[in-house]
Amino acid sequence: MSGSTRRLSGAIQRLSALRPRKGVGSGLQRAQSFMILTTLLYRASHLTVGVLAVAQRRDGHPAQYLCLAAALALSLLVYGTALRRGWFEPRLVWADVLVTGCALPYVLYGWGGVRETPTIGWAMLLGGSASGLAAIVLARRQALTAIALLVVTHLLGYHLVGASRAVLGGHLNSLLSSAAITAIMWWYLRRQGRLLDEANARALAAEHQKARYAERLDHHRALHDTVLATLTTLAGGGIDANAPEVRERCGREAAYLRRLIQQTADEVHHPELGAALEDAVRSAESLRLRVTAQYHELPPVPPEVAAAFADAAREALNNVRRHAGTGHAYLTAAGSGDRGLLVTVVDRGPGFDPEDYVPGFGLRGSVHSRMAEVGGRAVVDTAPGEGVRVELRWPA
Known part of the structure; x- marks a missing residue:
């Protein structure tokens, strides 16, 4: 963090x-x-x-x-x-x-x-x-x-x-x-x-203003280290803008900017959870998987729960990259019920027949087990030709 x-x-x-x-x-x-x-x-x-x-x-x-x-x-x-x-x-x-x-x-x-x-x-x-x-x-x-x-x-x-x-x-x-x-x-x-x-009330307003300023500062630093650095390098003419690695980096940073723009002014994200999920998304994007991520009113959760969600989401995205035969995944995180949390990872790959599939160690240990350890659960919904939907929910 x-x-x-x-x-x-x-x-x-x-x-x-x-x-x-x-x-x-x-x-x-x-x-x-x-x-x-x-x-x-x-x-x-x-x-x-x-x-x-x-x-x-x-x-x-x-x-x-x-x-x-x-x-x-x-x-x-x-x-x-x-x-x-x-x-x-x-x-x-x-x-x-x-x-x-x-x-x-x-x-x-x-x-x-x-x-x-x-x-x-x-x-x-x-x-x-x-x-x-x-x-x-x-x-x-x-x-x-x-x-x-x-x-x-x-x-x-x-x-x-x-x-x-x-x-x-x-x-x-x-x-x-x-x-x-x-x-x-x-x-x-x-x-x-x-x-x-x-x-x-005055103290709450002051703390809220400080928190919003810290959040903006965090975004500004991230933009400075990513988008601004890339634009500065391109403007200097020192690299080929059409090079595959440059285009790939621009695509990742465009996706990051898109997620920032989609956030409304009223959305308040829990910093640990939002940062953990965003880290999982960036990790997948660094491996050339395009991720469309959306976050909606993330509730505050214990640190161990945020870590479990991030690790399980990272593994689900890795499975999309390795097995789905597609270069695009969708991650959505939103509050669910009374201070609960629901995160879904979806791909539009060929899917599979659950009855003929034996879960590997990654799905068993890195997804199901991690969620169960913090009182949550993971559900895999798929069918041949229908893609795969991994649903992470807390509490179970």
């Missing part, structure tokens, strides 16, 4: 390393995951207080257990859905505000026999986590409406049990500070997540 090709491979590897790994996601997704975890822990601390408060009451009314069970079930629904989908559902957040934050204290007061401030406190605590959740999930007006509704209902609820002004003031501060702190935290994390995504 040439130095520029190695640099291109390294650039693409660095570019791949900058992409978010599977299961990690973008910066914004990471911020969302962190907020889900933070608010979940906040709600879990309030539920823990509720479990302890209800468990310690020996004369607990069944309604108290039902209210605690309802709070637990709704919390599991809200946070379970968020963990599964990556963010909260606004309708479930509204249900949490109305049921857990607003209705629960009045159910305890009306049917649970709760008439004292300490016994209703655990239900009031849940309003703090409900207000924080509303502040980061709901639209601004809806969030303000939900928080105002929590404030009014909780102040009225504490008033029913005769809570002191200090308790009312402290709880009001808890509701509003929970919403404010959660909103500020979410604003900061979301901003940092977006900045991280923008930085990654």
Whole structure:
């Protein structure tokens, strides 16, 4: 592999390393995951207080257990859905505000026999986590409406049990500070997540530009060492342009130029695979076999797979030169399926009858075995008078 090709491979590897790994996601997704975890822990601390408060009451009314069970079930629904989908559902957040934050204290007061401030406190605590959740999930007006509704209902609820002004003031501060702190935290994390995504996008664009420049540089050097050198020599008049060896060299380099022109601007070739196949083609052309090669959206493959394809394709081209009785072969390489690869080598020779043919060492060892060793397979399709098609596929 040439130095520029190695640099291109390294650039693409660095570019791949900058992409978010599977299961990690973008910066914004990471911020969302962190907020889900933070608010979940906040709600879990309030539920823990509720479990302890209800468990310690020996004369607990069944309604108290039902209210605690309802709070637990709704919390599991809200946070379970968020963990599964990556963010909260606004309708479930509204249900949490109305049921857990607003209705629960009045159910305890009306049917649970709760008439004292300490016994209703655990239900009031849940309003703090409900207000924080509303502040980061709901639209601004809806969030303000939900928080105002929590404030009014909780102040009225504490008033029913005769809570002191200090308790009312402290709880009001808890509701509003929970919403404010959660909103500020979410604003900061979301901003940092977006900045991280923008930085990654700029880095990816820069690495992509470097990779494309390295690819162009590789082509320029190849043209300098081949086509330009030939044209310069011909222009100097030092050799006979009609000499067989000169015409043969011009034909090989014309085929190379043709392959470059056929590549579209959007095609991105994996450097190791593309270079390996092109080396196999040039090797065959140096032995006076004309090869029409086309490459389409080559996927990235492990180095050992690229080497196996190149070696198997080289042997298939050698077989065309030795046995097909034709001086022309066709090689096509393209992506297949989910990141798979298909390479075909075709000739228009006389072909043969597969039932009367015993594969030689080259076909057995250099084609079939090489592909099988890397988890691929080789198929030979031929018939008398139909030429030969060698199909190399990975994975098998």
